[in-house]
Amino acid sequence: MPVMNMVQALNTALREEMERDDSVVVLGEDVGRRGGVFLVTEGLIDIFGEERVIDTPLTELGIVGFAIGMALNGLRPVAEIQFIDFVYEAFDQIVSNAAKIRFRTGGMYNVPLVIRSPCCGGIKGGMHHSQSPESYFIHTAGLYTVMPSGPYDAKGLLKSSIRLDDPVIFLEPKSIYRTVKEEVPEEDYTIELGKAKKVLEGGDVTVVTWGAMVHMVKSAAGLLKDKLGAEIEVIDLRTLFPFDKDMIVESLEKTGRLVVVHEAPKTLGLGAEIAAFIAEHHPELLYGPIIRVTGYDTPFPLAHEKLYMPNIARLYLAVKKVLEY
């Protein structure tokens, strides 16, 4: 089995889906000759030509609006937003149209659109190349939101997203585009949307996380065991909406303690929704408070980004707190 990084896995998924289905097209800024600024679409233009791998004018609202039109009329566009921080011009198109056309038309029309985009921090990208805005999309009825944490999942989740008949916001943590490598099957496979993955077994504290934070959390497991005697169970959510409540509940039945880790700011981050869901439906499972380790409620800074982002020290404090309660 070939070993790939996430860029290669995503590139493979796009190529295979385009080979499989003529209606799949790719569009965005610099996705053609340049192959995307992170090279996720590298080489596709040579295989599929300019009509299917489209370098667009520089307007996110144009890209998304145009892609919605394509999706209404038989195509399956995969639109790239160069950095998710630049999606806001397209917000009206996403929120008022991609997400709502099925509802508005009484189910007569649907929008099989994937908007894929690099997200999150960790590459000294400053305030406009580092954001984790998943909550805006999760908050909007009609959208799926997905964020893989590694190459294997990236390929399978992107394929499922392209085959889905509803719009998907597909967020790719750019800091792990090339750092995480794993075996990725050459054959076709998909990963069901809405299903999380247990990446570490443990009996003391459930840590729910996603994206690049999965790796930060896993790397802390040894320290937490040594210093606090705690074995953490780590759940990689993968699909952020609709999230896999069953896996979280099942884990809590064992641990009774929950920490949620995400890069997005704390206020109204997905951690708030997960905490509220457990508090509302399964308070009996909890021994203590649910703690969130998140980005702070400030813009993402250029200076000291590693201190801004959730890190091992902050996770340590959270786990200690839930254990000591």
Next chain:
Amino acid sequence: MSLLGRVDIDPEKLERATGLYRIIDEEGRVVGEFPDIGDEVLRDLLHYMIRARVLDEWLLRLQRMGKVAIHAPNKGQEAIVGAVYPLRPEDWVFPSYRDLGVYLVRGMTEEEILDRALYNRDDPLRGSDFAIYGHRKYNMIPTPVPVGNQIPHAVGAAYAMKYRGLDTITMVMFGDGATSRGDFHAGLNFAGVFKTPTVFVCENNQWAISVPLKRQTRAPTIAFRALSYGVDSIRVDGNDVVAMYKTAIDAITQARRGEPFFIEMVTYRLGSHTTADDPSRYRSEEEVKRMERYEPLRRLRKYMEEHGYLREGEYDEIYKMYYDHVEKAAREALEKPPLPEDVFFENVYGDKIWVLELEKEEFYESLGIMKELGLEVE
């Protein structure tokens, strides 16, 4: 205007929007009416352009050393200094991220630019973002990184000037790619409708990363598009600093009378898009080689040498003087300590907000734990 009558366009306006205004050609020859600008101004323009070129080189070097996060090379676009030079200090400038010459003309020093680029303790923007420069004391607003966002801001600020009875104007810079954004449309449209004292300068360097101009618009020129918003425009050889300067004087005069004006500066980006880019993927070396002949400093130097403004060897002396200056400034800027660790809690709101106060406490606690456990996070 009668509803069913025809509407005429002033052919002169059309001519200006589709022609190419130039004074000094690529070989330093005078091909247009040379304005009476004075030796002082000519030397100033030369010095600003050289300073921009030297600083550009240094920022590239510092980026390669891992000290600067990302730099957007300026080489080839230094004639932008001609556009800002005739402004008054009280006028407002909304520059782009590739405008070292603009920052310098507005009064920012090399030292200040380096503190910003290295986001050290003296960074006036407090480590907010990379490749953005500006300062309130220079009436220069640091650019938003989302391309084109600053365009409507310049229009609104100009409206406020008019509203407040000031005789100042605003000037805004942006690239050819930015003309595809909604911000461009809204900005130009509002300027036309509300007749704001705004000068737009589109630095058309032919590329938006890998996307060539013909992928941004099928309109014959960008200046032609401005006309369609009722904003007078001109297409200028943007590698000819004298033409840029002369154009700006006229544009600024018109803006001060309360009419917006649009300058399409036709230029070429000789470097990569940013230090994170690899242009060999989308454009040929030959194209760049061919365009080097047209770059703005080469021709100004030729003109000035041939007309006795520069003696032999003087250009190199000036260059070296600024080079040495920046070398020293860079060394000093690198020695300064970083910004405080809690800097990102500043300037989120004007007031104290309990959410941030609480988070700040948690933050300090985490710094303590890092020390206690010997964790290296940064």
